[in-house]
Amino acid sequence: MLAVSRERGLLQLLHLELRCAGISLTSAESVAAAREEVTSSSYDAIVVDADLLPPRNPGGALEELKEADGEATPMLMLLGQDTKNVRLWRDAVDDYVLFPADASAVADRVRALMNRTNPAGRPLDQLETGPLRFDFRRRRAFRDGDLIRLRENEWWLLHLLACADGEPIAASELLEAIWGSAHQDDTPLLTAWVRQLRRHLEDDPTNPRLIQGNAVDGYRFVPGGENPADDSYEAEPVKPLSLPKTHSR
Numbered sequence: 001m002l003a004v005s006r007e008r009g010l011l012q013l014l015h016l017e018l019r020c021a022g023i024s025l026t027s028a029e030s031v032a033a034a035r036e037e038v039t040s041s042s043y044d045a046i047v048v049d050a051d052l053l054p055p056r057n058p059g060g061a062l063e064e065l066k067e068a069d070g071e072a073t074p075m076l077m078l079l080g081q082d083t084k085n086v087r088l089w090r091d092a093v094d095d096y097v098l099f100p101a102d103a104s105a106v107a108d109r110v111r112a113l114m115n116r117t118n119p120a121g122r123p124l125d126q127l128e129t130g131p132l133r134f135d136f137r138r139r140r141a142f143r144d145g146d147l148i149r150l151r152e153n154e155w156w157l158l159h160l161l162a163c164a165d166g167e168p169i170a171a172s173e174l175l176e177a178i179w180g181s182a183h184q185d186d187t188p189l190l191t192a193w194v195r196q197l198r199r200h201l202e203d204d205p206t207n208p209r210l211i212q213g214n215a216v217d218g219y220r221f222v223p224g225g226e227n228p229a230d231d232s233y234e235a236e237p238v239k240p241l242s243l244p245k246t247h248s249r
């Protein structure tokens with residue numbers, strides 16, 4: 001998916017929301033950069049921040065982007081709450097979201113749009129391991145059918161680890177993705193949140209099998225709890241977190 005936006009926080013969270021659906025995210029910081037991008041690559045959906053369209057001729061810039069794409073790629077528009085002529089924009093694109101909006105709301109509209117145009121796509125919305133079930137679409141976790149009450153940062157941490165296919169993620173990458181670059185070296189912060197998440201999910205939080213690793217070697221999510229994290233466990237190379245690549249002009 002291509003996102004034409006400069007909202008770094010939205011892009012980062014949208015990347016996390018879409019990752020479990022198997023949707024990769026590329027971003028462009030301008031409509032001009034987006035036009036170049038769509039001429040060289042194909043995308044399943046395009047999200048456009050209306051604020052990046054030139055104020056003198058926003059409709060013309062949007063049409064130029066569509067022409068450069070040439071594939072009738074479904075398009076979602078991010079509109080400000082005070083945007084005038086919402087009906088006009090609604091007719092120009094496939095769907096729209098009033099912004100600012102929660103990243104999960106934007107991701108839901110993206111998935112719905114892609115499902116309408118490509119119903120064969122099968123996003124990973126849920127994951128089950130033992131008595132635990134995770135609903136990534138609704139951001140809920142259950143044990144034996146009972147809701148596990150997770151705070152927002154606990155959910156983001158779980159979301160990142162669960163979608164990494166068992167690969168370890170560096171502490172600095174987790175910290176930057178969830179708390180921002182100002183906290184990327186604050187390993188005690190991450191350690192405390194991992195401890196809390198383990199208390200919610202592990203049968204024995206002192207001998208974690210589901211969320212393995214540490215702040216030095218990185219953390220990974222292991223469905224089924226294979227290879228329990230103990231002193232004999234040799235950590236795999238830490239996987240850099242794949243944040244969306246950005247194109248500017």
